[in-house]
Amino acid sequence: MGALDGKTAIITGGGSGIGFAIAERFVREGAQVVIAGRRQERLDAAVAQLGRGARAVQTDVADEAQIKRLIDSVSSLDLLVTCAGGAVFGPVEQVQTKAWRELFDGRFFGQLSACHYAVPKMKPGSSIMFCSGIAGHAALANYAGGAGLCGAVNAMGRSLAIELAPKGIRVNVLSPGLTRDTAIDWGVPPEAVPGFLAGLSNNIPMKRPGTVGDMADAAFFLATCAYATGMVLDIDGGWTAV
Ligand SMILES: NC(=O)c1ccc[n+]([C@@H]2O[C@H](COP(=O)([O-])OP(=O)(O)OC[C@H]3O[C@@H](n4cnc5c(N)ncnc54)[C@H](OP(=O)(O)O)[C@@H]3O)[C@@H](O)[C@H]2O)c1
Numbered sequence: 001m002g003a004l005d006g007k008t009a010i011i012t013g014g015g016s017g018i019g020f021a022i023a024e025r026f027v028r029e030g031a032q033v034v035i036a037g038r039r040q041e042r043l044d045a046a047v048a049q050l051g052r053g054a055r056a057v058q059t060d061v062a063d064e065a066q067i068k069r070l071i072d073s074v075s076s077l078d079l080l081v082t083c084a085g086g087a088v089f090g091p092v093e094q095v096q097t098k099a100w101r102e103l104f105d106g107r108f109f110g111q112l113s114a115c116h117y118a119v120p121k122m123k124p125g126s127s128i129m130f131c132s133g134i135a136g137h138a139a140l141a142n143y144a145g146g147a148g149l150c151g152a153v154n155a156m157g158r159s160l161a162i163e164l165a166p167k168g169i170r171v172n173v174l175s176p177g178l179t180r181d182t183a184i185d186w187g188v189p190p191e192a193v194p195g196f197l198a199g200l201s202n203n204i205p206m207k208r209p210g211t212v213g214d215m216a217d218a219a220f221f222l223a224t225c226a227y228a229t230g231m232v233l234d235i236d237g238g239w240t241a242v
Contacts, residue, residue: 002030013083017182021212061110071117089187100145124168161230177236205238
């Protein structure tokens with residue numbers, strides 16, 4: 001018996017990184033999982049690894065019609081996990097406003113519109129988990145738009161937790177710290193990534209990046225703890241405690 005036997009989960013961004021680790025964990029616990037992302041090859045590879053009835057719906061979460069099609073692909077939904085999206089790094093005078101708008105299209109409006117279509121399909125006992133990032137709490141240079149995005153997602157999660165509590169739907173936000181083994185574009189050449197991550201790790205009391213498995217542990221907790229709602233859970237090796 002798994003803790004998620006009989007549950008249906010949709011996981012955006014489930015083709016790689018944090019979303020894929022959450023999909024693996026949910027499948028292992030017995031859930032039927034639908035993953036979503038833009039690249040079909042990435043989704044196909046992920047589904048092949050997940051096995052056990054996992055399937056994929058190719059989706060750009062910045063496109064509301066595609067979000068609707070994704071949610072329409074299930075008859076009911078117990079767990080909505082929205083991890084899709086990237087990041088935009090760079091000095092404020094260099095990054096174009098268009099890049100920040102695109103970030104919000106996917107990572108803010110993508111998460112909000114997924115809720116818009118999912119909530120009518122969710123029974124009492126269901127749960128929603130958004131994904132933000134510690135930039136919503138910890139000031140990071142060269143990440144102004146991302147910081148604003150993370151703060152907005154945190155506020156959205158708390159607001160929806162209050163709104164949806166009477167329906168028996170819990171809403172929480174996973175706020176990852178620096179996490180390795182993901183496909184995220186750090187804005188540095190591939191060969192510079194290890195040094196880049198090592199430099200950032202100096203800010204972390206535990207002196208290491210998190211793993212996608214650390215994030216999946218937190219997502220599993222938020223999916224199963226029946227009294228957890230309205231939380232922004234920083235999983236960050238102590239970064240935001242300093
Ligand atoms: N890694 C970290 O240190 C860190 C820290 C804080 C927050 N986060 C956040 O955690 C979330 C997961 O990221 P990750 O680190 O696991 O990186 P990742 O491996 O790049 O995962 C992001 C996934 O989202 C998908 N995606 C991106 N834009 C999309 C869109 N418009 N529509 C649908 N799918 C989209 C990507 O697949 P396609 O490109 O195929 O669509 C990819 O599979 C992101 O929101 C990220 O910003 C990460």
